[in-house]
Amino acid sequence: QTCALPILHLPTEMTVKECLEFGNMVLDEIQSLMDIPIIFHEGNHDIRFSHHILMKSPELWGVTGMTLQEQLRLKERGIAHVSDIRHMKYGGLNIAHGHHIVKGVFAPVNPARGVFTKTGVSTLIGHCHRTSEHIEPNMNGKVVGCFSVGCITSVNPVYNPQVSKYNQGFAMVELLDEHGDFLVDNRKIIDCKVR
Numbered sequence: 001q002t003c004a005l006p007i008l009h010l011p012t013e014m015t016v017k018e019c020l021e022f023g024n025m026v027l028d029e030i031q032s033l034m035d036i037p038i039i040f041h042e043g044n045h046d047i048r049f050s051h052h053i054l055m056k057s058p059e060l061w062g063v064t065g066m067t068l069q070e071q072l073r074l075k076e077r078g079i080a081h082v083s084d085i086r087h088m089k090y091g092g093l094n095i096a097h098g099h100h101i102v103k104g105v106f107a108p109v110n111p112a113r114g115v116f117t118k119t120g121v122s123t124l125i126g127h128c129h130r131t132s133e134h135i136e137p138n139m140n141g142k143v144v145g146c147f148s149v150g151c152i153t154s155v156n157p158v159y160n161p162q163v164s165k166y167n168q169g170f171a172m173v174e175l176l177d178e179h180g181d182f183l184v185d186n187r188k189i190i191d192c193k194v195r
Contacts, residue, residue: 013158016049020071027072027079040074042084043097043127087123090173092180098125098148110134111148122146124173124184129155129166131188147171147184 014022030038049068053060060066074081082088087096102114102125111128116136122145129151137143150169157164168189175182188195 023072027077031077037080038077039080039082039088040069040072041082041088041095041097042068044084044099047084091175091182092122093145093173093182093184094119094121094123095173096123096125098127101125102128102148112146115146115148116144119146120144122182124149124171126151129153131167131169131186133184133186145184147186149186150188152189 027038046068049071053066064070069075069081072079084097085100087094089095098111098115101118101123102111110132111125111130112132112134115123115125116134120138124147126149128148130148131150133145133147135143135145149171150167152168152170155164155166155168157166169187170189171187172185173182174185
């Protein structure tokens with residue numbers, strides 16, 4: 001008589017343990033290369049860690065080491081932490097992860113246009129993993145600039161490999177004066193070259 005055992009499928013992506021180890025390695029590398037303040041802004045994937053614990057094992061909430069901030073040793077590294085529901089200001093530019101801003105009908109072909117439509121103020125986001133910008137004056141003639149930056153992750157994630165429109169990239173923001181004027185240099189990485 002045979003017994004049917006469930007077939008175990010090993011994960012093709014990194015495990016949570018491997019992701020945490022990799023995250024720590026990336027933070028080590030950034031801190032060794034650049035002597036600048038770092039702010040860790042949670043995104044939709046980052047909050048899954050705490051949501052999983054709260055939903056599956058709420059009795060573990062509050063135990064030391066059970067938050068992403070503790071796993072990445074943010075406090076010990078001197079890295080500031082911003083929750084997913086907050087945004088930051090750098091002069092006249094709002095900076096947010098973006099998953100609370102661009103969703104549904106507000107996630108058009110040009111994500112930055114969606115940010116402009118939703119916020120109406122100069123804003124930079126990263127959630128869409130696509131480089132785009134939208135510059136438009138408002139009714140009073142004030143120019144509003146909205147930007148979405150590329151990612152520094154895989155552009156073909158396992159959860160969405162066929163229709164990914166992601167591109168790799170990053171942005172550098174320079175504060176120009178005491179009035180909050182800023183300059184966004186929104187770069188793409190194509191074929192391992194910054195463009």
